[in-house]
Amino acid sequence: MDFSLFNVLDLLGTVAFAISGALAAMNRKLDLFGIFIIAFVTSIGGGTLRDILIGATPTWMLNTIYIYFIGGVTILSIIFRNKINYLKTSLFLFDTIGLGVFTITGVEIGLQNDLDPIVCITLGAMTGTFGGVLRDILCAEIPVIFRKEIYATASLTGGLVFIILNNFNVNTDVIYIVTSLIIISIRLVVVKYHISLPTYRLHEEKSDV
DSSP: OOOOHHHHHHHHHHHHHHHHHHHHHHHTTOOHHHHHHHHHHHHHHHHHHHHHHTTOOOHHHHOTHHHHHHHHHHHHHHHTGGGOSOHHHHHHHHHHHHHHHHHHHHHHHHHHTTOOHHHHHHHHHHHHHHHHHHHHHHTTSOOGGGSSBOOHHHHHHHHHHHHHHHHTTOOHHHHHHHHHHHHHHHHHHHHHTTOBOOOOOOOOOOOOO
16 A cells, blocks of 8 residues: 555544544444444445445455554544543544545545546545444434534535645645645634534424314
């Protein structure tokens, strides 16, 4: 495996989402098998969907190092679970890191396949969010992407920044770092200051009975 910055960031995103999945599973008091399944699905869900859509073999099937990383990180998360004092904070942090890193890998792979910029941005959002969607569904929660929190919007914004910088021929490594930091920063700011998108609901009609 070539340990370029792209691949290193891809592994970082895998590790971050593996920890996120493991923490979510332990928070829901799942058994050992359940913890591993949630960690694995969270880590590879978005990338697998992306690869299927572009007609490629999922990365984790070609490079088994991802499987070993996910397994190792999950085991460490279980062993040191009592060292994590703030479960929700830790879950949010690793989920945010995974979102930022996986978004840029999705956009980059779209560009490598000569896809339209809007498609690349969409692939980035899918890669960054779909693993979390599967995690939340399997843990019987409403996926964070469908709540008021600005989640997918941060990913889409980062993807747009990636495309703009790429069009200006900015150094690729710089684009990776800047884009991921923008996504992570957006998530941190909106959560800290409780910024959210508006929600809507149908008004219940009053019964005349």
